[in-house]
Amino acid sequence: xxxxxxxxxxxxxxxxxxxxxxCKPISGHDYLFWYRQTMMRGLELLIYFxxxxxxxxxxxxxxxxxxxxxxxxxxxxxxxxxxxRDSAVYFCASTYTGGxxxxxxxxxxxxxxxx
Amino acid sequence: xxxxxxxxxxxxxxxxxxxxxxxxxxxxxxxxxxxxxQYPNQGLxxxxxYTTGATLVKGINGFEAEFKKSETSFHLTKPSAHxxxxxxxxxxxxxxxxxxxxxxxxxxxxxxxxxx
Numbered sequence: 001x002x003x004x005x006x007x008x009x010x011x012x013x014x015x016x017x018x019x020x021x022x023c024k025p026i027s028g029h030d031y032l033f034w035y036r037q038t039m040m041r042g043l044e045l046l047i048y049f050x051x052x053x054x055x056x057x058x059x060x061x062x063x064x065x066x067x068x069x070x071x072x073x074x075x076x077x078x079x080x081x082x083x084x085r086d087s088a089v090y091f092c093a094s095t096y097t098g099g100x101x102x103x104x105x106x107x108x109x110x111x112x113x114x115x
Numbered sequence: 116x117x118x119x120x121x122x123x124x125x126x127x128x129x130x131x132x133x134x135x136x137x138x139x140x141x142x143x144x145x146x147x148x149x150x151x152x153q154y155p156n157q158g159l160x161x162x163x164x165y166t167t168g169a170t171l172v173k174g175i176n177g178f179e180a181e182f183k184k185s186e187t188s189f190h191l192t193k194p195s196a197h198x199x200x201x202x203x204x205x206x207x208x209x210x211x212x213x214x215x216x217x218x219x220x221x222x223x224x225x226x227x228x229x230x231x
Contacts, residue, residue: 033219042222042223045219093159101147101167108157109158
């Protein structure tokens, strides 16, 4: 299996621009998570989906952030407009919850820099 | 609510020395515990996990961890550090509870430095 695939791997954008991060979970997985990693705050869960339905978006920092999962094999995290404080690594992860001990697999991350 | 505390944001050991990374958790229901490793500029990779059964869990790269319910701990150890072990290590708890959320709650991470 190819694992969780994220794109782009690196993005540099100007403040105010729209940023779209993409994720393809592992085939057959029914949970998808978006995490953000920063030096100051560590790894934060932003939102997660179960069977393409958003379950908990309490970690989304503000209305500038939105996430969608139109089908089982694709999700996006959008920031509009972007701000320098959004600079971080954004990880997508997925798992199959046939059992609670199932491993959550992470993608390689999208390194976002907003200047 | 579940939480994870990793004691020590930075740990430095000499090559060949014992590695001990500490993790304590808080959970109102039986926890499922994980250690992930993150190498520079890479994603998170599972090292090992505890679900049920044997409390001493062995993982990849010679790491192991022991679940101690009485101490609410899940410390990560490796008998002999290698230069390639230098990375950031994250302890995480996944507790379904009544809501069956399945999400991971991470500690703040511990950076392991290995000196030659």
